[in-house]
Amino acid sequence: MSETPGGTPLLSVSGLGAGYGGMPVLRDVSLDIFRSEIVALVGSNGAGKTTLLRALSRVIPCTGSVVFAGRDIVPATPDEAFAAGLVQVPEGRQLFDRMTVEDNLRMGAFLRRDAAEVKRDLERMYALFPRLGERRRQLAGSMSGGEQQMCAMARGLMAHPILLMIDEMSLGLAPVVVEQLIGALTTVRGDGVTILLVEQDVHLALENADRGYVMETGAIALSGPARDLINDAGVRKAYLGL
Numbered sequence: 001m002s003e004t005p006g007g008t009p010l011l012s013v014s015g016l017g018a019g020y021g022g023m024p025v026l027r028d029v030s031l032d033i034f035r036s037e038i039v040a041l042v043g044s045n046g047a048g049k050t051t052l053l054r055a056l057s058r059v060i061p062c063t064g065s066v067v068f069a070g071r072d073i074v075p076a077t078p079d080e081a082f083a084a085g086l087v088q089v090p091e092g093r094q095l096f097d098r099m100t101v102e103d104n105l106r107m108g109a110f111l112r113r114d115a116a117e118v119k120r121d122l123e124r125m126y127a128l129f130p131r132l133g134e135r136r137r138q139l140a141g142s143m144s145g146g147e148q149q150m151c152a153m154a155r156g157l158m159a160h161p162i163l164l165m166i167d168e169m170s171l172g173l174a175p176v177v178v179e180q181l182i183g184a185l186t187t188v189r190g191d192g193v194t195i196l197l198v199e200q201d202v203h204l205a206l207e208n209a210d211r212g213y214v215m216e217t218g219a220i221a222l223s224g225p226a227r228d229l230i231n232d233a234g235v236r237k238a239y240l241g242l
Helices: 049-056 078-083 101-108 115-128 130-134 145-157 175-190 202-207 226-230 233-239
Strands: 011-020 023-033 038-042 063-068 086-089 163-167 194-199 211-216 219-225
Touching (some): 049 194, 115 130, 130 145, 145 175, 194 202, 202 211, 219 226
Parallel strands (some): 038 194
Antiparallel strands (some): 011 023, 211 219
């Protein structure tokens, strides 16, 4: 596990505020993510984690500064943020249930024009998630929850993300499936993909991250190396039941 890396962050967020219909949810959120890190964003349900992802993905408006890969993306549309390499795997998977697994994966690559490389990436996804290869012609909605999560993550990876943001990856899944998903994240991080892992399962997220941020009631309450946060007395008491 690493200390805060040096150099320029891949994503730098400063003083971010956001909400819904004039009701603020996030206030003065600041965080940095560096290339090839796994960063955990943890906190209880309702802390504002998903709202932050929606703001970063440009699905909802925000105030403050969001610089991604050297570019101010606050004025960007969701499609522009996606095209720049900021890709979200949403909570609940949100697959196209009546489409096959392979068609769902191809939807992740809908902006790409490199057909030969898309075909190669499909095979990479089937190697990363062998179960998807077995079910490539199956309707996505007919698969188990774990298989659907694999499909959602593979669909996100088909977009060639620079930063992959995954919302509640482990929710409702068996431990053996979660272990497979974590193994896949470790592999793609090794290939240069940076990962923001957003989780209610604080122990899972911090155990597999380099650094972490703890969010409470719309603000960052704690941050630091994941090993320090997992041993923090306040975190252990509030989130780990220790």
